[in-house]
Amino acid sequence: MSKKTYDAVALFSAGLDSLLAVKVVEAQGLAVKCLHFTSPFFGHPRRVGYWRRTHGLDVTAVDAGEAFVRMMLAGPRFGFGRFFNPCVDCKILMLTRARELMEHYGARFIITGEVVGQRPMSQRQDAMNSVRNESGTRDVLLRPLCALRQEPTPMETSGLVDRERLHGFWGRGRTAQLELARAFGITDIPTPAGGCLLTEESSAKRYAPIFATLAEPPAAHFYLANVGRQYWSGTHWLAIGRDKKSNDLLSELARPEDLVFVLQGHPGPLAVGRELAGPWAPEVVADAAAFVASFSPRAVASGEAVTVAVRQAGTQRTVSVTPARTTPLTWSEPTWADAAPVRDRMDPKNHP
Ligand code: SF4
Numbered sequence: 035m036s037k038k039t040y041d042a043v044a045l046f047s048a049g050l051d052s053l054l055a056v057k058v059v060e061a062q063g064l065a066v067k068c069l070h071f072t073s074p075f076f077g078h079p080r081r082v083g084y085w086r087r088t089h090g091l092d093v094t095a096v097d098a099g100e101a102f103v104r105m106m107l108a109g110p111r112f113g114f115g116r117f118f119n120p121c122v123d124c125k126i127l128m129l130t131r132a133r134e135l136m137e138h139y140g141a142r143f144i145i146t147g148e149v150v151g152q153r154p155m156s157q158r159q160d161a162m163n164s165v166r167n168e169s170g171t172r173d174v175l176l177r178p179l180c181a182l183r184q185e186p187t188p189m190e191t192s193g194l195v196d197r198e199r200l201h202g203f204w205g206r207g208r209t210a211q212l213e214l215a216r217a218f219g220i221t222d223i224p225t226p227a228g229g230c231l232l233t234e235e236s237s238a239k240r241y242a243p244i245f246a247t248l249a250e251p252p253a254a255h256f257y258l259a260n261v262g263r264q265y266w267s268g269t270h271w272l273a274i275g276r277d278k279k280s281n282d283l284l285s286e287l288a289r290p291e292d293l294v295f296v297l298q299g300h301p302g303p304l305a306v307g308r309e310l311a312g313p314w315a316p317e318v319v320a321d322a323a324a325f326v327a328s329f330s331p332r333a334v335a336s337g338e339a340v341t342v343a344v345r346q347a348g349t350q351r352t353v354s355v356t357p358a359r360t361t362p363l364t365w366s367e368p369t370w371a372d373a374a375p376v377r378d379r380m381d382p383k384n385h386p
Contacts, residue, residue, distance in 0.1 A: 039140030051147030074256030099253030117238035121156035129169035242373030265365035269311040275303040302330030327357035
């Protein structure tokens, strides 16, 4: 069977704009491969089947996690937004990758759902020009939703794409997009953007201790940072489940070398201790176990010492501890007040 080729690849975030951009180009009889980029911070790879079924899209998830973390560590050239979001460099990274993948899919151009003036950081005209130039996509990038506000691209002047059937959307309003969605018969309207944890204080603050502690953290650390309650004491890091779902997820994310704490004899959270600076001393393990046990109301109410199983590398030991929320290690949750200076140190705009 010959391999299917495409006319275009699309950056598909799963937001309404990227969906519409794909639909506008498909309506011209062109075949589009949607690339859904994923990382610890954005992306929903498990929804690929849903988008196929609901919107008839040909979607492939592309894992950009490690490259994304490396980009942040190197210091995003165009800086960070309000929290840990390096939006302009993020777009450059995705378009550069899409450019590489064009050949694989036999595609001749790339489409995005960008609308000029819609987002303060990455969708100003000057930022959009930087994104296009820095990603090496000057001659192959089409923005179907705001094309009429841009110079015609080679795809339009060559007749491959009919410029008359593209749009000139502008600004933050959603009316034009919602009308177009209705015209395409889209009833299940996605949120404007795909959702990005780097733009939310509650998530962004969780990443700072990792950046502050390690020179080259793997993407896997940031997946762990997204789950449950996060506590740090120096370089000691504990992720504690909040409910069954987060306990299960922590169990899935735990690596063989992690310490997994499970309270015995009482219902309580599962917790993962990740050793970032060498093995934890027995008193650190006992301190963490007492702290984890303090999240079990019944263990606390028992007023007695409790047993916590600690698994690591296929072995299990038990420690007997008194549940304690305040311990010698003084575990604390990351705050944005602590995270902001870490972000500022990473931002090249602050090191001219
Ligand atoms: S919000 Fe997140 S995914 Fe979107 S451009 Fe910014 S960093 Fe990238």
